[in-house]
Amino acid sequence: MLALGKLLELTLAGREPAQKIQLTVDGVQMRWLSEGALEVRPPEARDNGSDLLLSSGIHGNETAPIELLDRLLHGIARGEIKPRTRILFLFGNPEAMRRGERYLELDVNRLFNGRHEKNIGPEAMRAAELEQLARSFFSQPGRSRLHYDLHTAIRGSKIEQFALYPWKEGRQHSRRELARLSAAGMQAVLLQNKTSITFTAFTYEQLEAEAFTLELGKARPFGQNEGVDVSRLETRLKQMIEGNEPETDSLDGLQLFAVSREVIKHSDAFLMHLPADVENFSELEKGYLLAEDVAKTRWVIEEEGARIIFPNPKVKNGLRAGILIVPATDAGLA
Numbered sequence: 001m002l003a004l005g006k007l008l009e010l011t012l013a014g015r016e017p018a019q020k021i022q023l024t025v026d027g028v029q030m031r032w033l034s035e036g037a038l039e040v041r042p043p044e045a046r047d048n049g050s051d052l053l054l055s056s057g058i059h060g061n062e063t064a065p066i067e068l069l070d071r072l073l074h075g076i077a078r079g080e081i082k083p084r085t086r087i088l089f090l091f092g093n094p095e096a097m098r099r100g101e102r103y104l105e106l107d108v109n110r111l112f113n114g115r116h117e118k119n120i121g122p123e124a125m126r127a128a129e130l131e132q133l134a135r136s137f138f139s140q141p142g143r144s145r146l147h148y149d150l151h152t153a154i155r156g157s158k159i160e161q162f163a164l165y166p167w168k169e170g171r172q173h174s175r176r177e178l179a180r181l182s183a184a185g186m187q188a189v190l191l192q193n194k195t196s197i198t199f200t201a202f203t204y205e206q207l208e209a210e211a212f213t214l215e216l217g218k219a220r221p222f223g224q225n226e227g228v229d230v231s232r233l234e235t236r237l238k239q240m241i242e243g244n245e246p247e248t249d250s251l252d253g254l255q256l257f258a259v260s261r262e263v264i265k266h267s268d269a270f271l272m273h274l275p276a277d278v279e280n281f282s283e284l285e286k287g288y289l290l291a292e293d294v295a296k297t298r299w300v301i302e303e304e305g306a307r308i309i310f311p312n313p314k315v316k317n318g319l320r321a322g323i324l325i326v327p328a329t330d331a332g333l334a
């Protein structure tokens with residue numbers, strides 16, 4: 001296999017490859033751009049005009065998505081997967097990956113859309129670099145732009161695999177992209193309704209890409225991901241890369257949710273009244289006191305059919321400690 005196919009090994013060892021550009025037997029160019037960043041370019045005659053950004057390791061301990069991208073890269077480097085799309089592979093937080101931690105000082109996925117400029121340290125610099133790499137990758141006019149940022153969650157989930165779809169004023173969510181996600185094994189999509197500071201919010205809001213955060217199961221260390229079944233997503237990604245993806249417009253079985261409220265932790269006095277092992281998508285009854293904070297702030301459930309995802313009272317003050325969601329319809333899709 002070509003040495004650049006071993007991007008994960010290089011990244012975990014903190015090594016820079018001696019040769020930055022390599023060609024596969026089929027003339028596919030692999031180009032190392034920076035730590036954890038590699039561009040794949042098909043020969044011009046095979047290029048189908050699609051640009052696909054695949055990122056993982058934004059949280060260093062979420063290893064199933066890292067292993068998935070590693071398998072795809074190996075397949076390309078060995079000539080077993082024959083790309084017709086341009087692809088940018090990114091491992092988001094290499095130092096956190098080496099340490100097996102979500103992040104070192106700052107959560108990279110809270111540092112986009114201007115936030116890195118207000119912070120210092122390696123993770124702020126990495127977020128700035130990721131923005132630059134994505135901006136440069138998606139700078140070619142007339143090509144389709146798609147970004148999947150792959151994650152696994154801290155806790156178990158009543159709905160195992162789901163996507164979060166960013167929001168931008170004046171832009172409608174795409175039915176075709178949701179059908180594609182459904183075919184890739186996603187069981188639910190959360191439609192955002194305000195701007196955000198995550199990586200996919202950046203590529204969606206600023207780079208005109210279709211962009212999704214995909215949650216694929218529960219976070220486990222490298223080599224312990226038998227319980228995370230990414231087979232449907234992996235098959236779909238191979239088809240997308242090779243340009244032979246079956247057309248689909250079916251949303252059958254795909255559950256849609258909308259954000260009702262983000263629970264923001266304001267102070268060290270923040271208390272969340274949920275069991276430590278509560279699962280994502282757990283239902284909360286009307287009237288339930290979910291959380292309390294400084295100055296008698298109370299989060300009481302008012303919504304019909306409310307559910308909680310990503311509850312985490314340990315986040316830093318000022319950040320999201322959970323999302324309250326409610327069922328949604330496909331009425332606003334384009």
Ligand SMILES: O=C(O)CCC(=O)N[C@@H](CCC(=O)O)C(=O)O
Pocket residue numbers: 059109151152153154155164198200213310311312
């Ligand atoms: O399990 C959790 O609490 C977090 C899992 C995770 O990392 N999720 C992403 C979602 C990003 C988004 O909102 O699009 C995150 O929190 O960064």
Ligand SMILES: [Zn+2]
Pocket residue numbers: 058059062151152153
């Ligand atoms: Zn994550």
